[in-house]
Amino acid sequence: MPLITHNEKEGIRTLLISSGAAAVGFARAGSITEERSILFRRWVESGSAAGMDYMRRHTPLRDTTESVLPGAATVISMAFGYASEAERDPALPSVSRYAWGQDYHDVLREALKESVGKLTEIYPGAGFRICIDSAPVDERYWALEAGIGIRGRNGSVIVGGCGGYNFLVELLTTLEIEPDDPSRGLCEDCGACLKACPTGALQPDGTIDCRRCLSYLTIEHRDDWDAVGTEAMRTPAGLHTLFGCDICLRVCPHNRHSDESKTIALLRPSGTTLSLTAQEVLSMSRERFNALLKGTPLRRARHEGLLRNARNTLYIKP
Ligand code: SF4
Ligand code: SF4
Structure with a gap:
């Protein structure tokens, strides 16, 4: 399968945006950088992962997309915004904004069903795997590699139109799609x-x-x-x-x-x-x-x- 570029690539982006994504970007799949891998290992070893033992167990798996989809050539990174105009009574104990309604895993999987179904029809034989916190993928790393946002000092990836209130989702595929420019930008850094x-x-x-x-x-x-x-x-x-x-x-x-x-x-x-x-x-x-x-x-x-x-x-x- 030849490299997917120009109109065909933009067609894939448009299709995924029609699922509700605020931003869609493409990165070459493979290994994360050694620097990133070391930083994550240091974070885990320092005890900052607290009781999340799966973080420790998954550390080597996060290093490469091969462990999630063998033969993956592209990471399609997507951000779905969720900031809501609704308000929770401030007198009530607080609940994170993303949890004010349905479970986003279900909502996003449903939202992507049609678009990913179409992709599998257009590209028979190609492999796809949707990851919504469901696989050891370094989602922030891939979002920045795919250029869909900038790095926030608060650990979020800040995306145009929805800021840091977003869910990151990856669609790994064996299709070879021309990568977008990675993002090296940082937030306003106001502290x-x-x-x-x-x-x-x-x-x-x-x-x-x-x-x-x-x-x-x-x-x-x-x-x-x-x-x-x-x-x-x-x-x-x-x-x-x-x-x-x-x-x-x-x-x-x-x-x-x-x-x-x-x-x-x-x-x-x-x-x-x-x-x-x-x-x-x-x-x-x-x-x-x-x-x-x-x-x-x-x-x-x-x-x-x-x-x-x-x-x-x-x-x-x-
Ligand atoms: S790091 Fe962010 S989410 Fe965690 S306690 Fe501090 S303000 Fe709250
Ligand atoms: S802009 Fe300011 S508040 Fe927002 S992530 Fe950056 S340092 Fe934090």
């Missing part, structure tokens, strides 16, 4: 995110020490928090957090405005997550948790985890 992080989790190099990050502690962490985690969760921001944290995104000047045409709809008509109180969580049986929060990102915290978080929001400092 607001570093200053605003309430627990000191955000590091000056843009990495996050998950041991004290409210997002990690309220979503991924299983069981009770250790002393460092407890200290973070007993800060005023931690005491106000039910699920996830957007503070380092919220203060970013790149996120002040978003273009509605570059965001995907996530909210469910019922708005279940938007109005959830700590008391409602505490009175939820496991069955109720499963039924009410089915198809929402909150399930990731599991029943025990959400209860733990809700209890913390009602904690009164001695």
Whole structure:
């Protein structure tokens, strides 16, 4: 199959943008740079991955796209914006904006079904694999290689029209598509995110020490928090957090405005997550948790985890 360029390449981009992507870019698949690989290993070895053992296990797999799709020639990197005009009552314990509605994994897989289906018809025999946090792919590295945004000091990839409020998705393919120019740009570098992080989790190099990050502690962490985690969760921001944290995104000047045409709809008509109180969580049986929060990102915290978080929001400092 000859290299795909010009109109044919733009046709693929247009098709994927029609799925709702705010930006689509192409990078040559293969190995990440040695520098990037070393940085990630250092981050894991420093303990910053906290209890996410899969990060340790997947470290060698992230180094190359071969471990995800053998024969991959191109990484198609996509960003889907999700900033929402809806507001959650600030009196309620906070829930990350991305979790105010349906689970984005389901929404994005559904959104891409038709476009990727068309690609498999146009290019029979070509291999495709969609990765929505579902494979060990260094998504930020590939997004920058594909030139779809710039690097934010807060660890996000800032994309035109949706800022850092985006989900990164990769479509790996055996098709050889002419790469776009990589992005070497940096955000405004104002330092607001570093200053605003309430627990000191955000590091000056843009990495996050998950041991004290409210997002990690309220979503991924299983069981009770250790002393460092407890200290973070007993800060005023931690005491106000039910699920996830957007503070380092919220203060970013790149996120002040978003273009509605570059965001995907996530909210469910019922708005279940938007109005959830700590008391409602505490009175939820496991069955109720499963039924009410089915198809929402909150399930990731599991029943025990959400209860733990809700209890913390009602904690009164001695
Ligand atoms: S998500 Fe919250 S706690 Fe974590 S680094 Fe950002 S501001 Fe800090
Ligand atoms: S808040 Fe400032 S330093 Fe942080 S990502 Fe945004 S522009 Fe960059």
